[in-house]
Amino acid sequence: MQDLLLEALWQTTLMVGASAAIAVALGLPIALLLYATGSDGLRPTAWVNRPLGLLVNAARSTPFIILMVAIVPFTRLVAGTSIGTGAAIVPLALAATAFLARLFENALREVDKGVIEAARAMGASRLQILLKVLVPEALPGLVAATTVALVSLVGFSAMAGAVGGGGLGDLGIRFGYQRFMPEVMATVVLILILLVQGLQSFGDWLVRSTSHR
Incomplete structure (x- = not known):
């Protein structure tokens, strides 16, 4: 069981x-x-912003378990299979991309407009403002958003495991639930809690390290 736990932790x-x-x-x-x-x-540019925003919102609002099933053909096209750890990465990445895109956008909007106007006054191009002003200024918010996404992905990965994606979720279902081994289920839950706590603590430290305040 220890080997199975280690393998499942690696897959997650x-x-x-x-x-x-x-x-x-x-x-x-x-x-x-x-x-x-x-x-x-x-x-x-409304004709770019609105369709892109609708697409991001549609992906965000779709429950992950439904998204996994809905994009099975695309998953097979990318990963060659719809089962296993490699296949689970495809819907996980798609769900997290839409989630992060909005969180990142909110972090960018929190940057002081005065900083952008100062960059414009110094002759910076739009691309330079985006990459050399906005991103560095919004870095703490971007890191915080990534931390939130990582914590959410841990939960999504457990759901992916329940439908053949492997990892801790798969181990908990197969042994803890189907084989009536509550100690395995408790161990899996404890590992997931420690993993989430570790990610959150590390993310909070990174936010403090990158903050300009």
């Missing part, structure tokens, strides 16, 4: 880490585009 860590990395890499550009094309953005 892989699912959460890989999907979070993909979500940050995709979510930040989407957030920057939403910010720049918004009504009070650097270049308001």
Whole structure:
């Protein structure tokens, strides 16, 4: 059982880490585009902002378990299968991307407008303002948003495990529930709590380290 727990913990860590990395890499550009094309953005463009916002909202509002089933063909196309840890990363990354895009956009909107106007006055281009002013100024908020997403992904990964994604959720269902081993279920829950607590504590430390205040 110890070996099974270690393997399940590794699978959960892989699912959460890989999907979070993909979500940050995709979510930040989407957030920057939403910010720049918004009504009070650097270049308001309604025909870009509204459809993109609707798409992000649609992905955010879809329950994760339904999203997993709905995109099975896409998962098979990307991962070659719809079962296993690698396959679970696809819906996890998609759900986290939409979630992070909105959180990142909110963090960008919290940046003092005076900083942006000062950059404009010094002749900075829109791209320079986005990448060299907004992102560094919003960094604490971006880190906090990523922490929230990581904690949510731990819960999503447990759901993914319940439908063949592997990880701690799969172990808890197969042994703790189906084989009536409550001690296994309790151990899985304890590990998940410690994992979430560790991620939250590390994220809070990063926020304090990157804060300009």
